Amino acid sequence: EPEVTQTPSHQVTQMGQEVILRCVPISNHLYFYWYRQILGQKVEFLVSFYNNEISEKSEIFDDQFSVERPDGSNFTLKIRSTKLEDSAMYFCASSQWAERESYEQYFGPGTRLTVT
Amino acid sequence: GEDVEQSLFLSVREGDSSVINCTYTDSSSTYLYWYKQEPGAGLQLLTYIFSNMDMKQDQRLTVLLNKKDKHLSLRIADTQTGDSAIYFCAESTSSGGYNKLIFGAGTRLAVHP
Numbered sequence: 001e002p003e004v005t006q007t008p009s010h011q012v013t014q015m016g017q018e019v020i021l022r023c024v025p026i027s028n029h030l031y032f033y034w035y036r037q038i039l040g041q042k043v044e045f046l047v048s049f050y051n052n053e054i055s056e057k058s059e060i061f062d063d064q065f066s067v068e069r070p071d072g073s074n075f076t077l078k079i080r081s082t083k084l085e086d087s088a089m090y091f092c093a094s095s096q097w098a099e100r101e102s103y104e105q106y107f108g109p110g111t112r113l114t115v116t
Numbered sequence: 117g118e119d120v121e122q123s124l125f126l127s128v129r130e131g132d133s134s135v136i137n138c139t140y141t142d143s144s145s146t147y148l149y150w151y152k153q154e155p156g157a158g159l160q161l162l163t164y165i166f167s168n169m170d171m172k173q174d175q176r177l178t179v180l181l182n183k184k185d186k187h188l189s190l191r192i193a194d195t196q197t198g199d200s201a202i203y204f205c206a207e208s209t210s211s212g213g214y215n216k217l218i219f220g221a222g223t224r225l226a227v228h229p
């Protein structure tokens with residue numbers, strides 16, 4: 001069964017460093033998302049992406065964040081200068097546009113980002 | 117604004133039914149979802165219900181939707197130890213095909229013998 005994959009599973013970085021989190025969505029999906037879950041808190045929407053541009057972003061997704069689909073398979077989240085409060089589990093998700101089933105978002109296993 | 121609330125913990129005996137409840141605030145939500153998260157794993161889509169439905173059944177899972185009260189429930193029949201996980205309720209609204217999910221805090225289901 002097709003699945004969303006994410007790498008790395010765990011990333012440790014120092015405050016102020018740049019990180020890139022990588023995702024490979026399900027191959028025939030057209031919509032891509034990033035969410036994050038700070039330990040003990042709710043899963044929060046960060047950004048949605050379609051047709052090579054951001055379709056919606058939350059207030060969390062400030063200028064330090066960017067997303068890119070550099071080729072036909074990868075979808076990346078970059079944090080330009082990490083802060084301690086960026087430590088969280090980051091989930092990538094994808095969904096397929098279809099007449100009735102378009103809104104099922106399939107999630108990857110997550111990347112745990114630890115900023116020290 | 118949009119918000120989803122769930123009770124945080126539920127303990128059931130193996131073989132009993134589990135009922136996990138959720139309330140949401142956005143009356144324009146078109147789809148409501150249940151996701152399962154096992155320790156160390158990602159979010160697994162269990163089932164979803166379209167807002168014009170009252171009930172959806174899928175094997176051991178039954179979803180009930182009360183739109184008037186904005187209340188969603190997930191019933192797991194014959195609960196097994198493998199059902200122990202965190203269950204997240206989520207709502208989405210759609211605008212032009214783009215949607216985001218608003219999650220509850222998750223209900224931790226513990227199944228004991």
